[in-house]
Amino acid sequence: MSAILPPSERLWWKEPIAKTEWLWIAIAFVWGMIMFVMMIYWHIYGKQNLSNEAYKTTPEAFAAKAEKFIAENTIRKETDQEIPVVKVPAGGDGYLIARLWNWYPILELEKGKEYKIHLSSMDYNHGFSLQPVNINIQVVPGYEHVVKMTPTSTGTFAIVCNEFCGIGHHSMLGRIYVK
Amino acid sequence: MATTYRTCPASGLQFEAHAEKLMKWNAVVAVLWLLVGGITAIGVIMTRWPAFKLLPPDQFYTILTAHGIDMLLCWIIFFEMAVLYFASSVLLRCRLAAPKWGWVQFWLMVVGSVMTNVAIFQGESSVMFTSYVPMQAAPHFYLGLILFAVGALIGCGVFFGTLVVAKKDKTYTGSIPMVTFGALTAAIIAVFTILTGAGILLPTFLWSVGLIKEIDAQLYRMVWWGLGHSSQQINVSAHVAIWYLIPAIVIGAKPLSEKVSRGAFLMYILFLQLASAHHLLSDPGMSAEWKVLNTSYFMYFAVMASMIHGFTVPGAIEAAQRRKGFTNGLFEWLRKAPWGNPAFSGMFISLVSFGFLGGISGVVLGTEQINMLMHNTFYVPGHFHTTVVTGTTLAFMAVTYLLVPTLFKREMIHPKLCQIQPYLFGIAMSITGLVMMGAGTLGVSRRHWDMAFSGAPFQYEWPGAAYLMMGMTGFFGVITIIGGALWIYLVVGSLLWGKKLEGGAVSDKPTPIPAATPAASASHHGSDHVGVPGTVVLVMALLVSFVLYYFVNWKYLSEVWLLS
Numbered sequence: 001m002s003a004i005l006p007p008s009e010r011l012w013w014k015e016p017i018a019k020t021e022w023l024w025i026a027i028a029f030v031w032g033m034i035m036f037v038m039m040i041y042w043h044i045y046g047k048q049n050l051s052n053e054a055y056k057t058t059p060e061a062f063a064a065k066a067e068k069f070i071a072e073n074t075i076r077k078e079t080d081q082e083i084p085v086v087k088v089p090a091g092g093d094g095y096l097i098a099r100l101w102n103w104y105p106i107l108e109l110e111k112g113k114e115y116k117i118h119l120s121s122m123d124y125n126h127g128f129s130l131q132p133v134n135i136n137i138q139v140v141p142g143y144e145h146v147v148k149m150t151p152t153s154t155g156t157f158a159i160v161c162n163e164f165c166g167i168g169h170h171s172m173l174g175r176i177y178v179k
Numbered sequence: 180m181a182t183t184y185r186t187c188p189a190s191g192l193q194f195e196a197h198a199e200k201l202m203k204w205n206a207v208v209a210v211l212w213l214l215v216g217g218i219t220a221i222g223v224i225m226t227r228w229p230a231f232k233l234l235p236p237d238q239f240y241t242i243l244t245a246h247g248i249d250m251l252l253c254w255i256i257f258f259e260m261a262v263l264y265f266a267s268s269v270l271l272r273c274r275l276a277a278p279k280w281g282w283v284q285f286w287l288m289v290v291g292s293v294m295t296n297v298a299i300f301q302g303e304s305s306v307m308f309t310s311y312v313p314m315q316a317a318p319h320f321y322l323g324l325i326l327f328a329v330g331a332l333i334g335c336g337v338f339f340g341t342l343v344v345a346k347k348d349k350t351y352t353g354s355i356p357m358v359t360f361g362a363l364t365a366a367i368i369a370v371f372t373i374l375t376g377a378g379i380l381l382p383t384f385l386w387s388v389g390l391i392k393e394i395d396a397q398l399y400r401m402v403w404w405g406l407g408h409s410s411q412q413i414n415v416s417a418h419v420a421i422w423y424l425i426p427a428i429v430i431g432a433k434p435l436s437e438k439v440s441r442g443a444f445l446m447y448i449l450f451l452q453l454a455s456a457h458h459l460l461s462d463p464g465m466s467a468e469w470k471v472l473n474t475s476y477f478m479y480f481a482v483m484a485s486m487i488h489g490f491t492v493p494g495a496i497e498a499a500q501r502r503k504g505f506t507n508g509l510f511e512w513l514r515k516a517p518w519g520n521p522a523f524s525g526m527f528i529s530l531v532s533f534g535f536l537g538g539i540s541g542v543v544l545g546t547e548q549i550n551m552l553m554h555n556t557f558y559v560p561g562h563f564h565t566t567v568v569t570g571t572t573l574a575f576m577a578v579t580y581l582l583v584p585t586l587f588k589r590e591m592i593h594p595k596l597c598q599i600q601p602y603l604f605g606i607a608m609s610i611t612g613l614v615m616m617g618a619g620t621l622g623v624s625r626r627h628w629d630m631a632f633s634g635a636p637f638q639y640e641w642p643g644a645a646y647l648m649m650g651m652t653g654f655f656g657v658i659t660i661i662g663g664a665l666w667i668y669l670v671v672g673s674l675l676w677g678k679k680l681e682g683g684a685v686s687d688k689p690t691p692i693p694a695a696t697p698a699a700s701a702s703h704h705g706s707d708h709v710g711v712p713g714t715v716v717l718v719m720a721l722l723v724s725f726v727l728y729y730f731v732n733w734k735y736l737s738e739v740w741l742l743s
Contacts (some may be wrong), residue, residue, distance in 0.1 A: 002356075002422060002427045002431065002432075002433045003356060003357040003358050003388060003423035003424060003427040003432070003433060003434055003495075003740065004356050004357075004358050004427045004428065005268055006351045006352055006353045006354055006355060006356050007353060007354055007356075007357075007437045008353075009437070010352070010353040010354070011573075012353075012354060012437035012438060012441075013437075013438050014362050015436060015437065015438055015440075017436050017438060017439055018435060018436065019493075020710070020711060020715060021435060021436055021439050021490065021491070021494075024486070024487070024490045024715075025315035025439070025483075025487060027485060027722065028482075028483040028486040031486075031722065031725070031726070032479030032480065032482060033479070033485050033497060035475060035479055035542070035546065035729065036471075036479055038546075038733070039471050039475050039546060039547045039548065040471060042547075042548050043471075046548065046736075046737070046738070047512065047741045047742075047743070048548060048736050048739055048740075048741065048742045048743075049467070049548055049742060049743050050460070050461060050548070050551060050742060051742070051743055052463075052464060052465055052466050052467060054463035054464035064606070067629050068217055077638045078635075080538055080636070083636065086355075090653075094183040095447055099639075102636070114741075119463075123313070123374035123455070124311070124313060125311045125314070125316045125396060125400075127554070127555045128554070129555065129624055131622045131624065131639060131641075131741075132621075132622060132642065133739050133740055134552055134556075134620075134621070134622040134735075135551055135552075135739055135740060135742065136461055136551055136552065136554035136555055136556060137461050137551070137554070137555065137556070138400075138459075138462045138463070138554065140289055140396045140397050140400070140462060140463055141313060141396050142395060142396050142397065143396070143397055143463040143464060148742065148743045149709065149740055149741070150740060150741035150742075151740050152244070152740050152741060158637065160622070160624055160632075160639065161624070162309075162525075162554075162555040162556060162585045162624030162625065162626075162627070163555055163626075164240070164307050164313070164625075164626040164627075166240075166314070167236055167305075168236075168634070169236075169240075169425075169626070169627065169628065169705065170236065170627050170628040170629040170632060170633070170634075170635075171629075171632060171633065171634035171635040172635070173632045173635035173636065173637050173639060174637075175637050
């Protein structure tokens with residue numbers, strides 16, 4: 001009954017199974033169920049769940065909404081590229097555009113307040129990777145993903161693009177300030 | 180079609196002429212692709228190693244695309260074709276069905292893989308393995324992949340046909356052997372995978388030549404992963420089959436229970452594909468219910484299957500060793516295992532590294548909420564280098580040490596170097612995978628040319644530990660490449676200069692079915708009621724590591740910003 005020969009017992013599916021094997025199968029099953037329940041538990045009691053609020057959109061439509069938001073809430077401009085720093089109203093909506101190769105604009109948030117951040121891409125897939133917090137979200141063109149975020153720490157945070165998006169991928173770095 | 184059969188005097192395996200030739204050519208081409216993949220690996224690792232940064236960005240992304248495709252597709256699937264022909268025609272002692280179609284398989288895959296590589300190295304198709312639309316590659320990039328996939332599909336067809344031939348010609352009694360069963364699992368998953376691939380690659384090809392205007396980016400991701408992840412489940416089934424094969428040949432191990440092991444293979448077929456949904460956990464729009472159903476409920480049945488193999492494979496080894504009299508204490512069977520045999524040591528390192536590093540990290544990555552901590556970070560390549568490289572590639576390397584003497588009739592050159600190779604490659608790759616995961620846990624992104632973000636409007640400084648991990652990735656990555664190069668040298672060298680071995684008698688008639696298989700007179704149990712306490716300790720260690728690491732990651736998650 002070697003693994004490279006046909007089983008000697010023609011009715012191999014009728015063989016009894018050894019106790020230790022049953023035990024291990026049972027443990028593996030129970031552990032799988034614990035992991036299954038853990039995800040559901042976290043949906044109910046955990047505080048970090050990714051939103052599935054998302055809408056189909058177009059780059060033009062999303063950019064128009066974002067530009068309106070930027071025009072209304074910009075508080076200053078930074079770097080030689082004059083990137084607007086936009087204070088997102090507490091409890092309100094903030095827009096973040098991903099495109100080759102920048103995150104636009106810079107958002108300013110307050111610790112402990114909840115925000116609805118809208119993410120979308122103007123061109124390719126991009127990756128929203130908030131550092132050093134380490135939250136990673138896929139940003140897909142044609143889709144507007146609305147994520148509720150509550151910063152729990154203050155400081156300057158970087159948004160690294162972690163989905164390959166072409167030759168300038170490594171220079172695609174954005175910023176979020178939390179006061 | 181007339182054919183002859185050769186019985187290898189050393190192993191007793193019986194090779195049919197057509198199948199033998201196809202196995203040889205598929206295996207040789209596989210090794211050539213591994214060579215290309217290995218050369219590109221130098222470019223990748225020496226660029227990501229912050230102290231060297233060998234290539235400029237455009238070349239880096241080109242080389243990285245080639246590395247992914249040549250390793251994950253070309254090397255592995257060519258080798259799997261050889262495995263399929265072996266598991267059907269050799270193990271069932273029968274002729275290959277439709278050998279001409281076998282050559283169609285071979286040439287389609289050769290033409291396809293070369294075409295895709297030409298597209299990549301022309302520099303206009305640096306779209307990575309995933310080639311997410313709307314990023315576009317040259318049309319012959321997609322066309323090459325399609326031809327390659329059609330070839331592989333035909334290979335599966337020849338495999339299924341051979342099973343039918345064996346059944347009809349009654350070349351075996353009862354059920355097919357376990358290893359063939361594992362290969363059958365791989366082939367069934369391959370068919371599903373390739374059809375999904377056709378579902379996305381055909382429209383993408385038409386889009387690249389301008390016949391289709393637009394492909395939805397999210398839809399592409401969803402269908403593509405039906406191909407992308409499932410294709411790796413072909414590998415898992417194939418290398419698990421090899422885990423059963425090598426101890427059977429080297430130490431005469433037999434499965435503890437046919438029912439349990441075959442049941443676990445069956446669970447792969449039923450559940451693994453659905454697990455590919457875990458690539459979409461951080462995407463917009465998927466409902467929580469959909470994510471939980473696919474990635475947890477279904478995936479955990481597949482995980483359970485792997486955990487079962489993780490018990491039954493070392494258990495079979497332990498039972499075989501104990502029957503030989505290595506019964507002292509918990510681990511005499513393990514200490515006295517044939518560690519100097521590279522086929523065995525390679526297989527065992529593959530088992531341990533896949534289980535502890537690849538398996539655990541895979542489940543953690545596939546957990547809906549925890550995924551947010553690692554999605555698209557360097558953790559992801561860390562995970563698949565421990566599953567696909569120390570798992571599949573090392574298992575394939577290990578089985579080659581058995582195939583060169585029997586299939587190619589050559590003695591391996593430099594037996595001492597052969598002994599070292601699996602340790603060098605397997606251990607270095609395991610450490611590389613581990614430090615890659617470490618860097619990913621600190622947030623370092625994958626597919627990224629420059630950790631220092633040159634040219635960016637801002638600065639961001641990674642923690643010092645991240646640089647340390649990336650340096651270690653480089654260092655151990657280079658050792659892995661040396662281990663891989665050594666393997667290629669040993670295999671190619673043996674084919675060219677190894678001592679010629681006796682081929683064995685050739686006849687135009689298949690040898691009759693062996694009257695009784697060795698264990699026919701043994702008890703019902705494969706283990707002969709031999710207890711396997713050592714294996715129990717090993718799997719408990721796996722479980723404890725698994726549980727601890729799983730909950731540590733929930734702790735990490737609970738410390739990030741609140742999200743909903």
